[in-house]
Amino acid sequence: MSRKLLAALLSLTVTLALSLALIDRPLPTEDLPARVGQAMQSSGVAHPVTAVLLNFRSYDTLLEVGVLLIAVVVALALREAQPDGPDRMGLDNPLLRAITAWLMPLMLMVSGYLLWAGSTRPGGAFQAGAVLAACGVLLRLCGTGLSWLEQPWRLRAGLALGPLVFLAAGTATMLAGASFLAYPEPLAGSLILFIELNLMVSIALALISLFRLAPPQSDSPHFADRRRSRRE
Amino acid sequence: MSSALFYAWVGVVLCGLGLFGFILHRHLMRRLLAFNIMGSGSFMILVGLAQDGRGADPVPQALVLTGIVVAVASTALALVILRRWYRVSGESRLPEDV
Amino acid sequence: MTWFDLLLGLTLCLTAVLALSSRELFRAIVMFIVFGLLMALVWVRLEAPDIALAEAAIGAGLTGVLLLDTLGYLRRRFAVVSEEKGERP
Numbered sequence: 001m002s003r004k005l006l007a008a009l010l011s012l013t014v015t016l017a018l019s020l021a022l023i024d025r026p027l028p029t030e031d032l033p034a035r036v037g038q039a040m041q042s043s044g045v046a047h048p049v050t051a052v053l054l055n056f057r058s059y060d061t062l063l064e065v066g067v068l069l070i071a072v073v074v075a076l077a078l079r080e081a082q083p084d085g086p087d088r089m090g091l092d093n094p095l096l097r098a099i100t101a102w103l104m105p106l107m108l109m110v111s112g113y114l115l116w117a118g119s120t121r122p123g124g125a126f127q128a129g130a131v132l133a134a135c136g137v138l139l140r141l142c143g144t145g146l147s148w149l150e151q152p153w154r155l156r157a158g159l160a161l162g163p164l165v166f167l168a169a170g171t172a173t174m175l176a177g178a179s180f181l182a183y184p185e186p187l188a189g190s191l192i193l194f195i196e197l198n199l200m201v202s203i204a205l206a207l208i209s210l211f212r213l214a215p216p217q218s219d220s221p222h223f224a225d226r227r228r229s230r231r232e
Numbered sequence: 233m234s235s236a237l238f239y240a241w242v243g244v245v246l247c248g249l250g251l252f253g254f255i256l257h258r259h260l261m262r263r264l265l266a267f268n269i270m271g272s273g274s275f276m277i278l279v280g281l282a283q284d285g286r287g288a289d290p291v292p293q294a295l296v297l298t299g300i301v302v303a304v305a306s307t308a309l310a311l312v313i314l315r316r317w318y319r320v321s322g323e324s325r326l327p328e329d330v
Numbered sequence: 331m332t333w334f335d336l337l338l339g340l341t342l343c344l345t346a347v348l349a350l351s352s353r354e355l356f357r358a359i360v361m362f363i364v365f366g367l368l369m370a371l372v373w374v375r376l377e378a379p380d381i382a383l384a385e386a387a388i389g390a391g392l393t394g395v396l397l398l399d400t401l402g403y404l405r406r407r408f409a410v411v412s413e414e415k416g417e418r419p
Contacts, residue, residue, distance in 0.1 A: 007255035015248030048290035253350035
């Protein structure tokens with residue numbers, strides 16, 4: 001009871017504080033959309049959100065990919081010592097397999113389109129990476145598995161690809177005399193697309209491996225027993 | 233009231249609800265749900281307040297986009313740790329809450 | 331602000347309450363997935379199609395799969411743990 005009261009009091013206080021902040025909001029001192037609009041010419045892409053993400057504030061994006069990488073590293077450290085057993089979720093269902101075989105090329109195409117569309121209209125590396133990760137998760141749920149990722153060095157190389165390319169691009173601009181991650185104007189468009197391609201691979205692999213690394217494996221015999229006993 | 237400001241208010245309500253659930257529930261998965269709802273509320277405040285009466289603003293939108301990806305990564309990591317904890321202890325809540 | 335905004339905001343709060351208060355964890359997670367889909371609509375209304383795309387793919391899709399998978403794991407483990415405990419005495 002006292003816990004409920006405390007929770008209600010605390011959340012009401014926070015809600016009130018937020019409401020006060022919203023009622024008494026300060027006027028914006030900077031017209032950010034206009035400034036983005038002015039700088040769009042030199043950004044190399046035509047979509048403002050992509051320009052902000054990968055050109056004006058690319059440092060944030062680099063750090064964000066770093067956060068993803070750290071999450072995967074922690075999950076890797078928490079992994080069970082035993083090797084990856086057979087997939088417990090191997091629902092061997094012909095219908096499921098047929099539907100997956102139909103859907104998979106479509107999903108890969110959508111992911112590629114989202115990446116390509118990012119430079120001119122809504123889309124980009126994050127959305128494309130999420131769709132790609134959904135492909136991987138779907139494959140795993142169908143029991144197909146991703147044998148390509150069984151070898152650890154491949155997974156790790158894929159995970160490091162995005163941040164490494166990003167860092168290399170930043171360092172290259174620095175060596176060329178500009179500041180860190182300030183792309184030269186004629187090259188900016190293709191450079192951003194290349195960085196986005198590698199980012200997409202890394203983001204998708206990070207999400208897939210966070211899903212794969214959750215420790216489920218050694219329960220499979222129990223699960224099989226329970227299913228069998230229920231059927232009989 | 234512009235619709236952006238209205239959604240900022242909805243975000244405030246969601247933040248309050250999420251915090252309430254986060255303190256009240258002991259089950260770790262319910263806490264994770266509450267935490268995510270709170271996060272969505274703060275994203276809505278961020279974008280809604282910035283766009284109040286001024287139309288689309290790409291800067292907070294880009295911030296929220298990175299925020300969503302970080303949120304899903306932290307949720308997935310929390311679930312990995314939760315499974316690990318459940319495997320070790322057989323409990324789905326923390327020892328001080330049992 | 332239109333009637334659609336009002337309805338969407340209220341539904342969003344309602345699904346959040348249901349996701350937080352459902353007695354059954356499965357129902358809470360399904361409500362959370364619905365919440366994610368409604369959030370995607372909110373982002374469309376806030377003129378942010380980029381975030382709407384990401385939210386629909388990540389917030390509703392991937393997070394839902396992760397949560398349901400963990401729920402299945404907890405239930406299965408719970409059955410195993412209680413079996414082991416039952417055999418011991």
